[in-house]
């Protein structure tokens with residue numbers, strides 16, 4: 001039997017009971033696979049790696065070493081939540097790497113989106129490799145949040161390597177407990193494992209994080225404005241009950257300024273663009289009709305609370321022609 005093929009008769013996990021049965025089965029399988037050896041996991045705080053971390057903690061406790069890389073491009077509060085949930089609440093073995101200066105230093109002056117993505121991806125592998133080398137001798141397994149769509153997308157040939165790119169002398173045996181699950185099932189399992197809703201229902205977030213929403217060459221002040229505006233948007237969408245009904249929403253800060261008037265004086269500050277989309281498969285997307293009062297409240301808050309911003313726009317472009325992300 002192909003271990004990367006979901007059996008035709010496998011039930012779709014939708015209830016807490018089904019999730020619990022899956023958890024029990026995987027905990028036993030992990031204990032069987034790993035024994036008393038150690039496992040390394042890159043933990044982003046996204047739903048896939050968080051569910052894998054929680055499963056492994058349940059199965060082998062401190063034999064799991066989680067590495068979280070704060071590259072400075074996380075949304076507000078995300079890295080703090082990883083520390084709070086995994087270190088404080090679940091008492092996990094967590095290595096927190098503050099790599100903000102490294103990433104932002106390398107990205108300085110780089111405006112081309114593909115170049116930015118490459119720098120972020122390559123540096124991530126480098127940071128992870130450094131951490132893996134520190135513990136490499138004691139570790140035998142690499143856990144990954146591979147899910148079934150990753151396997152289907154890679155044509156079923158081999159499991160998708162989330163932290164691919166590790167050198168040959170640093171190869172581990174893989175442990176991928178959710179590789180046969182669809183995203184909705186991973187969420188049900190995450191909920192049953194007691195992870196917070198913000199983690200379990202986290203919307204898709206691009207690998208390069210806020211780096212591709214701070215358009216052009218990233219500067220620290222513009223990145224901070226983006227992070228604050230994004231936090232306001234998320235808070236107000238949540239207050240308006242839109243978090244579950246809108247598929248994805250975020251802000252973008254372009255690398256040009258607009259004029260305005262603040263306290264009787266000319267302002268020359270950045271615009272913030274609000275992007276919200278609904279989609280089934282991310283191939284096409286529509287812009288939801290957000291209640292005017294909600295948009296106005298978000299606009300007021302961004303203009304008063306976020307330094308360096310003097311204009312707020314709502315992006316009305318469907319996909320196609322516009323992609324969901326701006327870069």
Ligand SMILES: Nc1ncnc2c1ncn2[C@@H]1O[C@H](COP(=O)(O)OP(=O)(O)OP(=O)(O)O)[C@@H](O)[C@H]1O
Nearest residue numbers: 042043044046047048049067068069145162206207
């Ligand atoms: N900042 C980070 N720190 C540690 N690991 C990370 C980080 N960002 C990404 N990763 C690792 O790379 C994997 C792939 O990241 P990607 O951004 O593509 O998200 P994903 O496939 O949706 O998974 P997840 O839901 O776990 O974020 C993650 O599952 C995680 O193992």
